[in-house]
Amino acid sequence: MGIFDALTLAGGLSLFLFGMSVMSEALERRAEGSLKLLLARLTQSKTAGFLTGLIVTAVIQSSSAATVMVVGFVNSGVMTLKQAINVIMGANVGTTVTAWLLSLSGISSDSFFIRMLKPTSFTPILATVGTVLFMFGKTSKKKDTGTILLGFSTLMFGMDTMSGSVAGLADVPAFQQLFILFKNPVLGIIVGAVLTAVIQSSSASVGILQALASTGQVSYGAAMPIIMGQNIGTCATALLSSFGTTKNARRAAVVHLSFNIMGTLILLLVFLPVSLFLKPPLLNEPASLFGIALTHSAFNILSTFVLLPASSLLEKLAVRLVPDAGKDEEISELDERLLAAPHIALDRCYTLVQEMAEISTSSMKNVMELLTQYDKQRAKEVREAEEKCDHYEDILGTYLVKLSSYQMSDADSGIVSMMLKVIGDLERISDHSINILESAEELREKKIQFTDEAKRELEVLCGAVSEIMTLSCTAFMQNDLDLSRNIEPLEQVIDDLKEAMRNAHVLRLKKGVCSIETGFIWLDLLTSLERAADHCSNIAICIVDAAENSMNLHHSLSVMKEESSYYKTQYAFYSEKYALPKIT
Numbered sequence: 001m002g003i004f005d006a007l008t009l010a011g012g013l014s015l016f017l018f019g020m021s022v023m024s025e026a027l028e029r030r031a032e033g034s035l036k037l038l039l040a041r042l043t044q045s046k047t048a049g050f051l052t053g054l055i056v057t058a059v060i061q062s063s064s065a066a067t068v069m070v071v072g073f074v075n076s077g078v079m080t081l082k083q084a085i086n087v088i089m090g091a092n093v094g095t096t097v098t099a100w101l102l103s104l105s106g107i108s109s110d111s112f113f114i115r116m117l118k119p120t121s122f123t124p125i126l127a128t129v130g131t132v133l134f135m136f137g138k139t140s141k142k143k144d145t146g147t148i149l150l151g152f153s154t155l156m157f158g159m160d161t162m163s164g165s166v167a168g169l170a171d172v173p174a175f176q177q178l179f180i181l182f183k184n185p186v187l188g189i190i191v192g193a194v195l196t197a198v199i200q201s202s203s204a205s206v207g208i209l210q211a212l213a214s215t216g217q218v219s220y221g222a223a224m225p226i227i228m229g230q231n232i233g234t235c236a237t238a239l240l241s242s243f244g245t246t247k248n249a250r251r252a253a254v255v256h257l258s259f260n261i262m263g264t265l266i267l268l269l270v271f272l273p274v275s276l277f278l279k280p281p282l283l284n285e286p287a288s289l290f291g292i293a294l295t296h297s298a299f300n301i302l303s304t305f306v307l308l309p310a311s312s313l314l315e316k317l318a319v320r321l322v323p324d325a326g327k328d329e330e331i332s333e334l335d336e337r338l339l340a341a342p343h344i345a346l347d348r349c350y351t352l353v354q355e356m357a358e359i360s361t362s363s364m365k366n367v368m369e370l371l372t373q374y375d376k377q378r379a380k381e382v383r384e385a386e387e388k389c390d391h392y393e394d395i396l397g398t399y400l401v402k403l404s405s406y407q408m409s410d411a412d413s414g415i416v417s418m419m420l421k422v423i424g425d426l427e428r429i430s431d432h433s434i435n436i437l438e439s440a441e442e443l444r445e446k447k448i449q450f451t452d453e454a455k456r457e458l459e460v461l462c463g464a465v466s467e468i469m470t471l472s473c474t475a476f477m478q479n480d481l482d483l484s485r486n487i488e489p490l491e492q493v494i495d496d497l498k499e500a501m502r503n504a505h506v507l508r509l510k511k512g513v514c515s516i517e518t519g520f521i522w523l524d525l526l527t528s529l530e531r532a533a534d535h536c537s538n539i540a541i542c543i544v545d546a547a548e549n550s551m552n553l554h555h556s557l558s559v560m561k562e563e564s565s566y567y568k569t570q571y572a573f574y575s576e577k578y579a580l581p582k583i584t
Contacts, residue, residue, distance in 0.1 A: 023151025053090025192229025263303025
């Protein structure tokens with residue numbers, strides 16, 4: 001093997017690994033909706049979890065990526081350790097699909113139709129279609145489909161290049177002796193594990209083995225231990241990703257490793273007696289690309305068949321190997337490992353924003369009740385809610401900015417922008433609840449009482465604010481476009497109420513029935529309540545804009561007010577519903 005053959009091998013390997021990476025990432029983006037649906041249907045059933053792992057891995061063509069996502073799910077509390085074990089087992093079987101695709105390179109026939117199944121025959125067509133879709137596709141889905149085709153074509157071209165570059169090794173005695181050494185099962189397992197750990201992909205490692213097998217110098221006796229080792233080496237990615245995670249996330253990574261080690265040991269106990277005593281002729285025959293794919297699948301399926309019923313024992317083993325630290329651990333609300341699947345990471349963010357919306361809404365309603373009936377415990381809860389909202393804004397803002405740098409659909413990109421705006425509004429609502437709480441405490445400390453007329457007015461305003469809080473929270477959580485259109489007319493009514501209540505306060509001052517000190521607190525309350533309603537309006541407009549793929553809040557607001565008959569009807573309805581008592 002000359003220097004140019006070595007360079008060709010290096011180039012082929014680079015194209016192979018690059019193509020696999022590009023194809024896997026594009027498949028992940030293209031199938032995100034399906035992945036979300038599958039993961040949402042996870043149950044305690046072993047079969048359901050196993051099938052989920054199998055399908056997800058077969059779709060994204062990477063057991064390492066699937067397992068890293070599982071570690072992220074467990075670390076975020078989205079998935080339990082018991083669910084994760086079954087998914088990991090399924091992922092081990094799903095990863096065998098790649099080897100079957102690569103085995104098509106070994107097809108040989110004079111028939112036109114059979115020759116067309118050979119990748120070197122159809123990948124130029126796929127590459128051409130992929131280029132057209134990638135360069136001229138108008139939507140992200142078309143571009144992702146083009147990327148998948150280009151990635152697959154690059155992968156297969158790299159595979160063919162590798163096979164061609166190593167063809168000359170068939171006549172090199174040292175190469176022949178090398179694979180005779182690999183018939184030693186322990187050495188073969190070590191080589192397979194190290195190679196896979198380095199490139200962090202069992203699919204790619206099997207592909208390299210298939211390329212070497214094309215020389216005809218790799219026997220089944222040498223290939224089988226290497227394949228066993230490859231399944232151990234692929235655990236490196238999940239183990240590395242588990243550093244700094246919760247104990248259950250580390251246990252999920254340990255389950256992945258122990259499952260593959262135990263599967264290898266069990267099949268090794270079968271392989272050794274057969275190879276030493278029965279010595280079947282098959283072990284000395286050259287392994288074909290198809291034969292390696294079959295062996296890879298058989299090994300993973302048999303391992304799963306043996307160990308799936310014992311998943312509870314694997315869980316207990318993981319708990320022993322990663323014991324409780326003796327102190328409570330905080331679950332990571334947003335795990336960066338989930339960024340590998342942007343659609344799923346986005347869904348996790350949406351869940352947390354919904355929680356934030358519930359907290360801020362509940363806090364505002366609680367604090368309005370404290371104006372008439374103060375309670376220390378509820379006041380403490382309002383302050384804790386504000387701290388939670390601050391925390392959510394910090395982690396969500398940072399995470400969403402990172403997420404926005406990943407390639408995603410236009411719709412998902414719009415949702416990211418919407419949530420970045422919404423979390424700011426929700427945090428400000430919680431700030432206004434603190435302002436109202438401080439006003440309530442000032443009233444209590446100074447023993448100040450509003451007039452009966454002011455109390456009735458405040459009751460009307462608080463009722464309107466309570467309703468707009470409920471409307472905005474429900475509309476956001478349910479992504480209800482129709483409900484969100486009720487918010488802006490109610491917000492305008494609240495603006496009118498604030499102005500009318502300020503005027504009424506001035507009249508009471510002139511009559512001498514209200515003090516200036518009371519007036520300061522009164523105006524602070526009106527301002528806080530009205531501004532909280534303003535933020536509800538912002539949330540509603542964000543929902544409308546996201547649905548229309550536009551984030552032009554001011555334009556949407558002006559159109560809604562000037563051109564919508566529905567707005568005018570609802571404005572009239574809320575004006576009547578929240579009319580102030582007549583001034584006497």
